[in-house]
Amino acid sequence: MLKQTENIIEVKNLVKKFGDFVANDNLTFDVKQGEIFGFLGANGAGKTTALKILSGLSFPTSGIVQVAGFDVYREREKVKKNIGYMSQKFSLYEDLTVKENIRFYGGIYGLSGKYIKEKTEDLLKRLKMENIKDSLIKSLPLGWKQKIAFSVAIFHNPKIVFLDEPTGGVDPITRRDFWELIYEASDSGITVFVTTHYMDEAEYCDRVCIMDQGRIEAMDTPALLKNQYNAKNMDEVFIQIAR
Amino acid sequence: MSRFWGFVKKEFNHIFRDYRTMLILFGMPVAQILIFGYVVSNEIKDIKIAIYDKSKDNVTQEITNKILSSGYFVLDKNIDNDNQVEEAFKKGIIREVIVFEPHFAEKLEREGKASIQILADASDANTANIVSNYTSAIIRTYMKNELMKGDLPFEIDTNVQILYNKELKGVYMFVPGTMALILMLVSAMMTSISITREKEMGTMEVLLVSPLRSMPIILGKVIPYVGLAFVNALVIIALSYFVFDMPIQGNLAFLLLETLLFILMALSLGILISTVSKSQMMAMFISMFALMLPTMLLSGFIFPIENMPKILQWLSAIMPARYFIVIVKNIMIKGSGFMVVWKETLFLVGITILFLGISIKKFKVRLE
Numbered sequence: 001m002l003k004q005t006e007n008i009i010e011v012k013n014l015v016k017k018f019g020d021f022v023a024n025d026n027l028t029f030d031v032k033q034g035e036i037f038g039f040l041g042a043n044g045a046g047k048t049t050a051l052k053i054l055s056g057l058s059f060p061t062s063g064i065v066q067v068a069g070f071d072v073y074r075e076r077e078k079v080k081k082n083i084g085y086m087s088q089k090f091s092l093y094e095d096l097t098v099k100e101n102i103r104f105y106g107g108i109y110g111l112s113g114k115y116i117k118e119k120t121e122d123l124l125k126r127l128k129m130e131n132i133k134d135s136l137i138k139s140l141p142l143g144w145k146q147k148i149a150f151s152v153a154i155f156h157n158p159k160i161v162f163l164d165e166p167t168g169g170v171d172p173i174t175r176r177d178f179w180e181l182i183y184e185a186s187d188s189g190i191t192v193f194v195t196t197h198y199m200d201e202a203e204y205c206d207r208v209c210i211m212d213q214g215r216i217e218a219m220d221t222p223a224l225l226k227n228q229y230n231a232k233n234m235d236e237v238f239i240q241i242a243r
Numbered sequence: 244m245s246r247f248w249g250f251v252k253k254e255f256n257h258i259f260r261d262y263r264t265m266l267i268l269f270g271m272p273v274a275q276i277l278i279f280g281y282v283v284s285n286e287i288k289d290i291k292i293a294i295y296d297k298s299k300d301n302v303t304q305e306i307t308n309k310i311l312s313s314g315y316f317v318l319d320k321n322i323d324n325d326n327q328v329e330e331a332f333k334k335g336i337i338r339e340v341i342v343f344e345p346h347f348a349e350k351l352e353r354e355g356k357a358s359i360q361i362l363a364d365a366s367d368a369n370t371a372n373i374v375s376n377y378t379s380a381i382i383r384t385y386m387k388n389e390l391m392k393g394d395l396p397f398e399i400d401t402n403v404q405i406l407y408n409k410e411l412k413g414v415y416m417f418v419p420g421t422m423a424l425i426l427m428l429v430s431a432m433m434t435s436i437s438i439t440r441e442k443e444m445g446t447m448e449v450l451l452v453s454p455l456r457s458m459p460i461i462l463g464k465v466i467p468y469v470g471l472a473f474v475n476a477l478v479i480i481a482l483s484y485f486v487f488d489m490p491i492q493g494n495l496a497f498l499l500l501e502t503l504l505f506i507l508m509a510l511s512l513g514i515l516i517s518t519v520s521k522s523q524m525m526a527m528f529i530s531m532f533a534l535m536l537p538t539m540l541l542s543g544f545i546f547p548i549e550n551m552p553k554i555l556q557w558l559s560a561i562m563p564a565r566y567f568i569v570i571v572k573n574i575m576i577k578g579s580g581f582m583v584v585w586k587e588t589l590f591l592v593g594i595t596i597l598f599l600g601i602s603i604k605k606f607k608v609r610l611e
Contacts, residue, residue, distance in 0.1 A: 055452050077454065085452040089445030095260045096253065107249035108453045153449075162452075 008033040008160055008191050009054065014063035016049055023049040025214040027063070031193060031207075033159075036186050038205030039195040040234075042242060045211040047195040048088070048164055054193065055085050055162045068159045081109075084153035084161040084190075088168055090146050094138035098129065101137060102152055109156035123151055143174035147181060154185050161185065163194040172200060179204050202234040210241050217241045246455065250463030257437065258467060267433065272425045272475045276482050279417040290315060290374055292339040293331045295322040298347035306359070309385050310341065315377050332364050339363045339374050418483040419571035420544030422476060423505070423564040427538050429472045430509030431516065432530035434465055438517035439526040457606055465510050472506045473499075492578030501574065501584070504591050505567045511598035512563075518605035538564040566590050 009031035016024040023046045031037045039047045052058040054067055056076045065072045068082035092101045099120060106116035124130045127147060137145060146166060154161050163182075167175045175198065182204070186192050194205070202208050202222060209219040218225060218241055222234055231237045258264050292310075296303050311318050319337050322328060331337045342360035344350070350357040361378050363371035441447040441464075450460050476499070483489040491498065512534070520526040539545055541555060542564035548556060559565055566587035573579035581588070 057448060057451055077456075080452060080454045083452065085449055087445040087448045091445040091449040093253070093257070093446060094444070096256055100253070100256065104249055104253045105449070105453075108246050108450070108455050110246060110454070113245075 006033045007031065008035075008068060009037075009193065010064070010066045011054075012064040014050070014053065014065055015061045016046075016053060016058070017061045022214050024053070024060075027216055029209055029216065029219060031160075031191060033191055034186060034189055036182060036192045036194065036204070036206045038202050038208040039193070039211065040197065040199075040202050040208050040238065041195075041211035042197060046214040047211055050211075051162055051164050051193070051195055055083055056080055082159045084156065084158035086149050086153040086161070086163045086166050088165040090142075090149040090166070092137045092145060092149050092152065095136060097134050097136055098124070098140075098148060099133045101148065102155065105152045106155055111156060119155065123155070127151065143170050143177065146170065146174075146178055150178065150181055150185075154190055158190065160191040160193060163192065165195055165197070167196070167198065167201065175201065199233065199235040199238055202238070208234070210238060212242055247459055247463055250455075250459070251466055254437070254464055254467040258471070264433065268429060268471055268475070271428070272421075272478055273482065275425060276418070276421050276479050277486075279421050280483070280487050288315060289317050290338050290370075291319040291336050292316045292341060293320050293322050293328075293337050294318060295328060295340055295342045297345040298343050300346075300348035302348040302351060303343040306343075306382060306385055307341075310378060310381050313377070313381055315374075328362065332362075335364075337364070338370065339378065341378065417544075418479065418487070418489055419568040419575070420539075420542065420564075422479050422502070422571060423542060423544065423567045424535070424538050425475055425479065426472050426502070426506055427509050427512075427534055427564060428530075429475055430468055430506050431513035431534055432527065433471075434468050434510055434513035435516035435520065435526040435530055436523050437468075438464055438514065439520050439523045442517075443522055461514060461602075461606075465514065468510060468513075469503075469506055472509070473503065476502045476506070489575060491575050493574035493580065497581065498571070498574045501567070501570050501588065501591075504588065504595070505563070508563050508591050508595040508598070511595050511602060514602040515598050515605070518602050537562055541565070542568055544568060563591060563594055 007030045009029075011030070012028050014024050014027040015022070025046075027050060039050065041047045049058065053060050053065060053072065056067075056072050056079050059073055067079045070078040070082075072079050093104070096104065102120045102123070103116055106119075107113075111119075120133075121130075124133050129144070129148070132140065132144075137148070140148075150161075150163070150166060153163070167178050170178075179201070182192055182194070194201070196202065205222060207219070207221050208225065210217050210225075218228075218237070220228070225231075225237050226233065229237045229240050231240065258268065294307055296307065307318075310316055316339075320331065322331060322340065328340055328342075331340060340362040342362065344358055344360070347357045347359075359382060361375050363375045438447075438461075441450065451457070480491070480498070484491060513530075516526055516529050516533075520529055537558070541548075541551075541559040542562045543559065544564065548559050548565070551559065570584045570587050570591075573584050577583075
């Protein structure tokens with residue numbers, strides 16, 4: 001697929017400190033529009049911190065961060081309108097039904113009731129979940145919840161969607177299913193920014209950035225990285241870098 | 244605006260779908276007011292007594308009738324010799340024996356003085372005290388009425404000095420306190436739990452990433468509880484009025500307005516708790532130990548503030564519930580208006596603003 005070359009995320013010299021602890025040490029990177037950009041690293045490498053700054057949940061200590069053409073610090077409200085977000089604790093209300101969750105999240109983005117209704121039917125049909133639309137979220141298997149959570153995160157057609165370890169705790173086959181949804185979103189022009197520590201997922205990304213102890217250690221397409229480190233798969237690349 | 248209502252609707256769904264929340268919200272206020280009203284009350288009712296009338300004349304008969312028709316006492320048996328007195332107490336059914344001395348009416352007429360002995364079972368000291376006070380109060384009332392009728396001045400000798408005090412009625416003391424306690428529980432505890440639940444579930448992050456500003460998020464979460472707490476207050480007032488005959492001497496609208504103010508205070512406290520606690524469990528513990536216990540113990544609800552050590556008196560001075568209790572008592576029992584309770588009202592307004600201010604500041608800090 002042809003990717004546009006326009007940068008939708010630009011980060012220059014991003015530093016985030018918590019007291020003496022440096023969580024993000026001078027990060028600089030760009031993400032291009034429509035790209036699937038993977039942020040890789042072990043737990044505590046600083047992935048989530050960076051993602052929180054990009055999505056406006058946390059402010060940088062220093063550096064320039066622009067998302068969808070707006071500064072995350074000064075134009076936070078404008079950034080918010082253009083992004084979707086799915087947290088690692090996948091974020092649906094357990095005691096609401098599938099339909100109510102979609103209705104609620106659509107509502108807080110200011111979408112009209114009619115639009116939400118039409119799009120919900122469409123969405124449930126595509127996910128083959130029409131018969132569970134009135135089931136409470138807590139009655140569904142984790143893989144389904146994650147799919148719904150992702151669909152909800154892009155329900156308002158954001159320019160970028162941030163996914164923070166979206167597939168934690170599910171098997172590789174369910175992960176594969178989930179990634180079909182990510183590809184669909186990417187094909188429709190949504191930029192996907194995803195953090196993960198599953199190396200099989202790294203293979204699915206257009207470009208990956210490997211973090212270790214708050215710093216970016218490598219950044220390229222999976223194919224070029226494997227080439228560069230003379231590795232069979234991303235797992236080996238990661239192990240070489242993390243050492 | 245429709246975003247906001249969507250939010251409120253969602254919050255109601257959470258509440259109505261969780262039976263534990265429902266139980267706390269609707270079961271507890273009713274249960275508490277009934278328990279406090281009936282059980283913990285220091286009011287007496289249908290106390291079993293025995294009468295040992297050594298005189299059996301028309302005056303002793305009249306006094307006996309007065310005592311038995313008061314509603315506080317039920318005659319268990321008549322006693323006619325000294326041995327039966329101890330026997331009666333030993334069975335544990337009779338709480339009090341009233342003894343009229345021989346030739347009661349005659350002595351009254353001739354000497355202007357006669358005595359009644361009140362024997363109370365002090366194994367429950369508190370009840371004994373109340374029971375004997377009530378009895379002597381009834382006798383005093385009788386004596387006063389006879390005096391006013393212009394009969395010969397006479398004196399009936401009883402030992403207890405405290406006058407019959409209508410405001411001693413238990414429910415009058417417990418309704419304002421229970422109201423404060425329940426509104427605190429519903430407003431502060433339930434809101435702090437419901438906000439921290441969103442943090443725990445990760446849904447709060449999604450809300451903060453959305454274009455919703457933090458003010459509507461908080462308001463959307465809090466407004467359903469304002470409504471529910473208010474309904475609770477109405478239920479408590481209705482119960483105390485219809486079941487326990489508690490008067491509402493003052494302006495009902497004014498009472499409800501003050502109640503709303505207290506609810507807002509408790510809500511802002513709830514928001515404050517939610518900004519400092521990371522989990523529902525923590526929010527609950529803070530609410531329990533930092534709010535419930537002081538509200539019960541230090542607000543003057545159960546223990547009189549005047550009897551506390553100085554340091555606890557100072558602590559009680561910063562208990563919002565204390566001021567609310569004063570306000571409610573004044574309005575309901577004495578029929579006071581704003582001019583009487585303006586200081587307490589001002590305190591509540593002030594502390595609400597303080598809590599809200601700190602919460603807003605904390606909420607921002609969390610984003611740094």
